[in-house]
Amino acid sequence: MIKKFIPLIFLLTPLLALAASKPISVEQLSELRSLLNVAKERSNEADRMRKDIEKLSAEIAAINRSKSSINSEITRASEELEKKENFERENPGSLSPEALAMSKSNYNAVVKRRNDAQVKLNRANQTINEINSNLSGIEVEESHAKTAYQARFEQIANQVVNERVNSYKTPTVVTESATVACDSYTVSECKLRAKKEAERKAVEQGSVIVVDSITEISNLKLTKDQTRSEVRGIISQSQVVEQRLVNDDTAAFAKIKATITPGIGDSLYEEIKQSVWGDISAVVGDSKLATRATKSVGFQPVAPESPVEVKRSAPAYVQPVEEPRRQTYTPPPPPPKPNKPAQVIFTPMGM
Numbered sequence: 001m002i003k004k005f006i007p008l009i010f011l012l013t014p015l016l017a018l019a020a021s022k023p024i025s026v027e028q029l030s031e032l033r034s035l036l037n038v039a040k041e042r043s044n045e046a047d048r049m050r051k052d053i054e055k056l057s058a059e060i061a062a063i064n065r066s067k068s069s070i071n072s073e074i075t076r077a078s079e080e081l082e083k084k085e086n087f088e089r090e091n092p093g094s095l096s097p098e099a100l101a102m103s104k105s106n107y108n109a110v111v112k113r114r115n116d117a118q119v120k121l122n123r124a125n126q127t128i129n130e131i132n133s134n135l136s137g138i139e140v141e142e143s144h145a146k147t148a149y150q151a152r153f154e155q156i157a158n159q160v161v162n163e164r165v166n167s168y169k170t171p172t173v174v175t176e177s178a179t180v181a182c183d184s185y186t187v188s189e190c191k192l193r194a195k196k197e198a199e200r201k202a203v204e205q206g207s208v209i210v211v212d213s214i215t216e217i218s219n220l221k222l223t224k225d226q227t228r229s230e231v232r233g234i235i236s237q238s239q240v241v242e243q244r245l246v247n248d249d250t251a252a253f254a255k256i257k258a259t260i261t262p263g264i265g266d267s268l269y270e271e272i273k274q275s276v277w278g279d280i281s282a283v284v285g286d287s288k289l290a291t292r293a294t295k296s297v298g299f300q301p302v303a304p305e306s307p308v309e310v311k312r313s314a315p316a317y318v319q320p321v322e323e324p325r326r327q328t329y330t331p332p333p334p335p336p337k338p339n340k341p342a343q344v345i346f347t348p349m350g351m
Contacts, residue, residue, distance in 0.1 A: 206260025
């Protein structure tokens with residue numbers, strides 16, 4: 001059992017130098033920022049159009065409510081005018097010209113208000129139709145711009161990740177020894193067990209050295225035990241330097257010299273990838289578009305964001321402004337004048 005894991009104590013310490021340095025080249029940074037700006041411009045333009053549609057929709061709803069109220073006023077004004085006109089027809093000179101003119105003026109003013117509201121409604125509907133038509137094209141450009149940025153971001157980020165991971169796989173030449181008790185094993189078996197134990201210790205030592213260099217990764221979340229299990233060394237060019245029986249031939253000693261190449265496990269690889277993606281995102285100035293981490297190993301490509309769905313109404317029918325028809329009021333015929341009863345002349349009898 002190996003008791004010395006001192007380098008692992010510093011495993012989860014973030015390296016400030018990495019945070020201060022740029023993880024990508026100036027050219028790549030400029031390219032990503034340019035693609036991101038195009039995506040943001042298209043997204044902002046689409047958002048402005050959607051807000052304009054919402055504003056116009058609220059305006060149309062208000063106009064329709066106003067028209068309903070105005071139509072009620074038109075009905076009342078029309079009835080009032082008809083009554084006065086009929087009364088003046090039946091009783092010429094009973095109403096002053098000013099009173100009749102005022103009723104006509106009120107009626108015409110309400111009709112004008114209704115016509116003005118209809119003009120505003122037609123204009124708002126026409127504007128919404130134009131915005132909807134333009135928004136469809138902008139949403140396509142928005143989707144393409146986001147996809148282009150995300151694809152290039154992923155390509156550059158994965159390249160940095162692979163370079164970072166490969167830098168941690170530096171082969172190390174390790175010399176290690178081990179002594180094991182033979183017990184009931186044969187001499188050849190006991191020597192082989194001593195060699196295997198020395199190789200195991202060499203792999204562990206070689207891996208620990210590389211694990212210590214992983215302190216260059218910022219924001220690691222793995223525990224020490226998890227990291228120890230995530231780094232697996234690959235042994236190559238193993239050479240027995242010394243091998244013999246010891247302790248009165250009751251144990252075997254083996255000393256080897258081998259080259260150890262660390263291999264990083266899936267969980268640690270994903271942690272490295274998250275760190276790199278976060279560093280690049282911070283430098284580029286993107287807080288959400290391309291840095292959506294998935295739980296699967298290797299960060300699956302980020303799907304492009306779907307454009308915000310806006311409920312678009314069918315092209316609105318623009319209603320022409322018409323003069324409303326006045327209601328025709330037909331007064332009932334005057335009742336017939338009652339006939340005067342015949343005059344009865346009373347003549348007293350005997351006169």
